[in-house]
Amino acid sequence: xxxxxxxxxxxxxxxxxxxxxxxxxxxxxxxxxGLTTFIFYYLPIFRKVQVYLLIGASFFFYAWExxxxxxxxxFSITINSxxxxxxxxxxxxxxxxxxxxxxxxLLVLGFFKYTGLLSGHLIDLPLPIGISFYTFEGISxxxxxxxxxxxxxxxxxxxxxxxxANTAFFVxxxxxxxxxxxxxxxxxxxxxxxxxxxxxxxxRASRSLITGYFLKLVVADNLKDYTFWLSYPYYKSLSxxxxxxxxxxxxxxxxxxxxxxSLIAIGLAxxxxxxxxxxFNFPYISRSLSxxxxxxxISLSTWLRDYLYFPLGGNRKGNIRTYLNLMIVMxxxxxxxxxxxxxxxxxxxxxxxxxxxxxxxxxxxxxGNLFSALGVFxxxxxxxxxxxxxxxxxxxxxAKIMLINIRGGMNLGLILPTLLFSLPVIIYHFLNIESLAKxxxxxxxxxxxxxxxxxxxxxxxxxxxxxxxxxxxxxxx
Amino acid sequence: xxxxxxxxxxxxxxxxxAFVLWQALTLARIxxxxxxxxxxxxxxxxxxxxxxxxxxxxxxxxIGSSTVARIKASYVGSHVTNLALDGGCAQTxxxxxxxxxxxxxxxxxxxxxxxxxxxxxFVIDALFGWGSEPIHRALPGTRQSYQPGAIAVxxxxxxxxHIHYLRKGSKQEITASKAxxxxxxxxxxxxxxxxxxxxxxxxxxxxGKVLADFESEVLHxxxxxxxxxxxxxxxxxxxxxxEKAVFDTPLERxxxxxxxxxxxxxxxxxxxxxxxxxxxxxxxxxxxxSEAMRYGAYLRTTLISENPPKLK
Numbered sequence: 001x002x003x004x005x006x007x008x009x010x011x012x013x014x015x016x017x018x019x020x021x022x023x024x025x026x027x028x029x030x031x032x033x034g035l036t037t038f039i040f041y042y043l044p045i046f047r048k049v050q051v052y053l054l055i056g057a058s059f060f061f062y063a064w065e066x067x068x069x070x071x072x073x074x075f076s077i078t079i080n081s082x083x084x085x086x087x088x089x090x091x092x093x094x095x096x097x098x099x100x101x102x103x104x105x106l107l108v109l110g111f112f113k114y115t116g117l118l119s120g121h122l123i124d125l126p127l128p129i130g131i132s133f134y135t136f137e138g139i140s141x142x143x144x145x146x147x148x149x150x151x152x153x154x155x156x157x158x159x160x161x162x163x164x165a166n167t168a169f170f171v172x173x174x175x176x177x178x179x180x181x182x183x184x185x186x187x188x189x190x191x192x193x194x195x196x197x198x199x200x201x202x203x204r205a206s207r208s209l210i211t212g213y214f215l216k217l218v219v220a221d222n223l224k225d226y227t228f229w230l231s232y233p234y235y236k237s238l239s240x241x242x243x244x245x246x247x248x249x250x251x252x253x254x255x256x257x258x259x260x261x262s263l264i265a266i267g268l269a270x271x272x273x274x275x276x277x278x279x280f281n282f283p284y285i286s287r288s289l290s291x292x293x294x295x296x297x298i299s300l301s302t303w304l305r306d307y308l309y310f311p312l313g314g315n316r317k318g319n320i321r322t323y324l325n326l327m328i329v330m331x332x333x334x335x336x337x338x339x340x341x342x343x344x345x346x347x348x349x350x351x352x353x354x355x356x357x358x359x360x361x362x363x364x365x366x367x368g369n370l371f372s373a374l375g376v377f378x379x380x381x382x383x384x385x386x387x388x389x390x391x392x393x394x395x396x397x398x399a400k401i402m403l404i405n406i407r408g409g410m411n412l413g414l415i416l417p418t419l420l421f422s423l424p425v426i427i428y429h430f431l432n433i434e435s436l437a438k439x440x441x442x443x444x445x446x447x448x449x450x451x452x453x454x455x456x457x458x459x460x461x462x463x464x465x466x467x468x469x470x471x472x473x474x475x476x477x
Numbered sequence: 478x479x480x481x482x483x484x485x486x487x488x489x490x491x492x493x494x495a496f497v498l499w500q501a502l503t504l505a506r507i508x509x510x511x512x513x514x515x516x517x518x519x520x521x522x523x524x525x526x527x528x529x530x531x532x533x534x535x536x537x538x539x540i541g542s543s544t545v546a547r548i549k550a551s552y553v554g555s556h557v558t559n560l561a562l563d564g565g566c567a568q569t570x571x572x573x574x575x576x577x578x579x580x581x582x583x584x585x586x587x588x589x590x591x592x593x594x595x596x597x598x599f600v601i602d603a604l605f606g607w608g609s610e611p612i613h614r615a616l617p618g619t620r621q622s623y624q625p626g627a628i629a630v631x632x633x634x635x636x637x638x639h640i641h642y643l644r645k646g647s648k649q650e651i652t653a654s655k656a657x658x659x660x661x662x663x664x665x666x667x668x669x670x671x672x673x674x675x676x677x678x679x680x681x682x683x684x685g686k687v688l689a690d691f692e693s694e695v696l697h698x699x700x701x702x703x704x705x706x707x708x709x710x711x712x713x714x715x716x717x718x719x720e721k722a723v724f725d726t727p728l729e730r731x732x733x734x735x736x737x738x739x740x741x742x743x744x745x746x747x748x749x750x751x752x753x754x755x756x757x758x759x760x761x762x763x764x765x766x767s768e769a770m771r772y773g774a775y776l777r778t779t780l781i782s783e784n785p786p787k788l789k
Contacts (some may be wrong), residue, residue: 028607206485222626225515233670412637416630417514454482458490463496464619465626468517468599 023064025264026469028215033061038092038271042197051169054272058172062130071129072108073172079104080138081160084145084185087155094146101142109135114339130178132336134171136303141170141185143307155189166192175268180259181279181299188274195273205270207379207455212263214424214458219256221467222421223249226414232394236401242415243401249418250388251381252425255284258297282432284380284425289350289357289370292380304333307417322358327351342395346386353379362385499625503618510622511631520562520569521603521621527560528577528604529614537781540570541587542594544717547763552773554781561587566594568694571701578604580708583780585748588714588736590679590728592694593687612746672720672761679726695739702745713780714740715748717764717772718756751775 023030037057040046046053065072087094112131142264148154153402157163170188213261227250229235235243262279269276279299286292293301309329315322327348334347382399502508513519527538535558539545545561553559556580560570567586574584603609603621613620621627658736682692702712714736721731759765764772 077671143756202482202485206488210488218626222515225517233674412634413514416633417626420626420633422628447488448484452487455488456493457495459488459492460495460499461625463492464499465624467515468603 007090017439023061025261025268026213026466030439033057034268035056041272043193045200047194050195051165054174055165055172057170058169058174058177061174062172062177072128073134075169076105076108076134076138076345077171078164080141080171081164084141084156084167085160085163087142087145088148088154089158098142098146100453102139105135105138105142114335133180133182134177136182136300136336137171137185139307140182140303141167141397144185148438149377154436155186173269173274175265175272176276179258179265181262181265181277181298182303183276183299184303187277191274199273201270205267208263208270210263210455210458210462212260212267213462215256215263215428216260216468218458218461219421219424220253220260221469222465223253223256223418225467226418226421227253227388229414230388230398232389232391232397235398238401238405239410240402242408242411243398243405245415245418247385247424250384251284252386254384255280256425262432282429285373285432286376287369288361288378289353289376292376293350293354296380300333300336304329319359319362326354326358330354338390340390342386342390342392345392346383349383349386379445383439384407499623500616500618503616503623508628508632510617510620511624511627513621514627514630515525516563517597517599518535518621518624518627518668520565520597521600523560523562524573524600524604525613525620525622527558527573527579528610529617529620534579534628535581537580537583537585538570538574539585539587539776540567540574541585541717542566542589542591544591544719544763545587548717548776549764549769552770552777554777557781562597562600564594565597565600568592568596568698568701571698572596572601572707573604575701575704578762580705580710582709582711584700584705584710584712586698586712586714587699587717588695588732588740589716590732592698593691594638595694612684668758668760672722675720675723675761676726679723679728682727682731692735692739695735699740702740711746713746713748716750718751719764720758720761721755723761748776748779 015182023033037053041050041053057332058243059070059073080101083104086097090097100201109131110126145156148156157166166189169192170183170185173188176183202347227246229238230243230250231248238246259280266276266278277299279297281295281298283295286295298333309325310326312328313321314325316343317325328351330351331344332345334345334350337343337346385395385398386392509524513522533556535556537553537557539548539550539553539557539559539561542560542565543561543563546559546563548559548561550557550559560573562569567588571584571586574580604613617623705712716733718724756772757765757768
């Protein structure tokens with residue numbers, strides 16, 4: 001979106017640095033693509049080649065804007081398939097194969113994502129879309145293959161060709177290819193089999209799709225028109241009340257954008273007979289920061305925990321080492337989001353938060369209450385400033401302005417729409433609070449009708465109140 | 478399977494009922510249309526108001542970006558419509574005119590660096606996207622001006638105003654802050670920063686792809702204007718005056734040279750710049766209200782007074 005002064009939203013500038021604009025889930029072309037794939041997929045004559053059909057469709061989806069990108073994806077698939085096969089079936093050097101596979105994945109990611117940062121932005125390569133997600137999935141495949149015990153039936157097929165096809169499907173399956181959830185090989189490979197139309201779990205698919213599209217199109221895409229005013233230098237004219245409301249709105253927007261994408265991915269996968277893991281579990285009602293990270297971008301946090309935190313020693317090597325591990329993991333997790341020091345600082349901010357929280361709860365254990373949930377939400381929301389402002393000094397500038405402009409009036413033109421479009425996310429979270437959920441159990445007979453009426457209302461709002469989309473925030477990662 | 482399909486049917490049924498109810502409420506004019514709550518939506522609604530207007534075709538339409546949008550139609554005269562779009566560019570406005578089949582006798586088109594923004598896909602999609610026009614014409618409840626969120630905000634605003642009025646007995650204070658965000662209301666230091674930023678941006682000449690893209694946008698405008706002229710409109714190019722420091726930059730000179738080369742004065746009409754100088758802006762870019770009024774008066778005298786002077 002262009003604004004009065006001709007300045008562009010920095011988030012959109014980030015999108016343009018991608019090597020390709022993906023085929024968006026919320027575009028008409030995707031509806032046509034998805035429907036065509038769906039129809040062919042369930043035709044009996046294609047039953048034996050369903051996986052190949054999905055691989056072909058996923059390649060088409062990925063290559064939509066830039067066919068050259070496909071070569072990188074195919075390279076990643078080939079390397080991961082070859083090394084994971086060797087890890088499983090080679091008589092010796094399993095660890096060497098696994099290490100080489102991981103190194104190649106990290107080199108590819110590092111080359112495209114961090115060359116700019118390390119060269120002081122002298123070389124600034126455009127980022128191939130989805131690369132952070134599929135390289136992490138490749139590493140997960142290798143680690144899972146390595147950890148397969150002899151007694152465990154391995155998920156890696158004995159036929160190289162079949163394993164290559166399964167790997168291609170695992171990495172490229174279009175619902176999760178661009179922005180996750182980051183899958184684990186161990187959970188997806190066993191699901192690969194012939195699927196039947198009658199087995200589609202329509203409830204899960206429709207609920208995920210409706211809620212996901214609603215969060216993205218109605219909540220996130222509308223909120224972005226208001227949270228834009230947080231950008232530099234516009235925030236300088238914001239009063240504290242308006243600025244903080246917009247920051248609150250940005251917290252809601254980033255959740256709605258990413259959780260929306262994940263739910264759409266889960267719903268789409270369900271239509272093709274696959275179950276993807278949940279990526280969000282009502283994170284803004286978390287009563288501690290560690291709980292927040294068990295509820296936010298679950299597939300990434302789990303990946304970091306299993307493949308980084310645990311191998312570093314986790315919490316088994318004393319307090320100091322635990323705090324250090326937490327910070328290392330969070331800084332690297334921050335850098336995973338983008339090649340900018342502000343992401344590393346964001347990671348450090350959360351790492352420090354987790355370490356301090358751990359230090360305090362060791363001395364004063366407790367479950368936390370509403371105030372702790374509020375504290376976690378405020379902590380996380382201030383952290384999003386580093387996402388909104390790629391330059392650290394701008395984030396600090398915003399914080400300063402909020403301390404200076406306390407007496408400024410409220411800009412209802414910004415505040416009211418921000419609160420209105422944030423409301424669904426608040427309600428969505430509140431309905432999951434234990435006491436409310438228990439209360440709901442008293443009306444179990446009414447729940448299906450109420451739920452369907454609510455979903456019907458969401459469909460109505462999707463049709464009439466969708467904002468204009470420029471893509472998903474997490475596509476830039 | 479059976480229960481899940483019946484659930485899906487129920488969801489669609491509820492959605493349909495909500496949709497029908499909403500259309501009934503809008504057709505019954507239970508609430509007025511919203512002017513829009515975000516920049517993109519305000520622009521789309523300006524387009525809708527032009528396309529679906531039941532009034533006669535205006536005699537003058539202004540096209541351009543937010544610098545033109547500051548000049549209210551009433552400053553120029555009656556039967557004038559300002560179709561300039563905040564954060565937009567002339568191409569979008571011209572596209573709306575061409576597709577609306579409501580061609581006015583005179584079209585005033587702003588030419589400046591905002592052309593680089595290209596046609597706004599949101600506005601065009603909202604107005605003319607697949608099936609949009611016949612659906613919006615038949616069912617006003619599907620228009621941007623009747624989006625439930627925009628209506629809710631408008632009604633809530635009215636409620637707050639009413640409460641404020643009852644408590645304070647004055648509407649003055651609250652109306653100032655309910656307007657959509659407006660950078661033209663920027664503080665003095667922000668204005669100076671914007672001027673410095675603009676002068677800095679305009680100190681570099683366009684080269685390579687940027688220049689080629691810009692040229693292709695000017696050529697696109699030329700095509701649009703030729704089409705409008707073939708439909709009987711008189712099209713005049715103009716540039717809204719502004720801060721001298723911003724105008725006196727290398728990029729600005731390059732822009733003007735390029736416009737005059739691709740849209741020569743012996744083929745296309747250009748509005749002469751007003752003689753007076755020292756136009757005041759509120760933020761370095763947009764004229765403040767009194768200056769916008771003064772420039773509106775200049776347009777009225779030059780274009781639609783009884784004996785307008787002949788333009789070059």
